[in-house]
Amino acid sequence: MRSEIGRISLDNVFKEREALNSAIVMxxxxxxxxxxxxxxxxxxxDIHLPEKIKExxxxxxxxxxxxxxxxxxxxxxxxxAINRAEGLKQGQILSSExxxxxxxxxxxxxxxxxxxxxxxxxxxxxxxxxxxxxxxSLNINYKKYVLSFYAII
Numbered sequence: 001m002r003s004e005i006g007r008i009s010l011d012n013v014f015k016e017r018e019a020l021n022s023a024i025v026m027x028x029x030x031x032x033x034x035x036x037x038x039x040x041x042x043x044x045x046d047i048h049l050p051e052k053i054k055e056x057x058x059x060x061x062x063x064x065x066x067x068x069x070x071x072x073x074x075x076x077x078x079x080x081a082i083n084r085a086e087g088l089k090q091g092q093i094l095s096s097e098x099x100x101x102x103x104x105x106x107x108x109x110x111x112x113x114x115x116x117x118x119x120x121x122x123x124x125x126x127x128x129x130x131x132x133x134x135x136x137s138l139n140i141n142y143k144k145y146v147l148s149f150y151a152i153i
Contacts, residue, residue, distance in 0.1 A: 010049075017044055
């Protein structure tokens with residue numbers, strides 16, 4: 001029995017009682033066979049441990065619990081940090097999209113204003129040229145007039 005129990009850890013002795021019982025039956029059977037004795041069953045009913053070993057096992061169990069709790073807490077903090085970072089990232093993306101749309105709208109408005117000013121200037125030049133006419137003698141004065149009028153507009 002001692003040799004079989006010595007092969008496994010103390011924690012596993014409690015967990016693997018059935019396998020341990022079977023291994024002990026086989027060992028006893030091999031040792032008792034020359035005398036004509038057959039061992040059919042063996043059962044470990046109770047294991048008495050020294051107090052120091054019980055305390056050590058209890059401390060180990062408690063340390064494992066604390067370790068699992070610390071791991072779960074750190075995983076929770078990690079998830080929370082990831083969620084906060086994702087939220088900030090999403091906020092920055094939406095903010096930059098808003099700025100982009102605002103810039104596009106401003107540029108579109110400015111382009112439309114420039115086109116309207118250019119059209120009105122073109123219409124003004126057409127009206128001035130119609131008022132002056134196509135007289136060859138006035139051509140030089142016409143150019144100066146149009147250029148000075150264009151500068152005013």
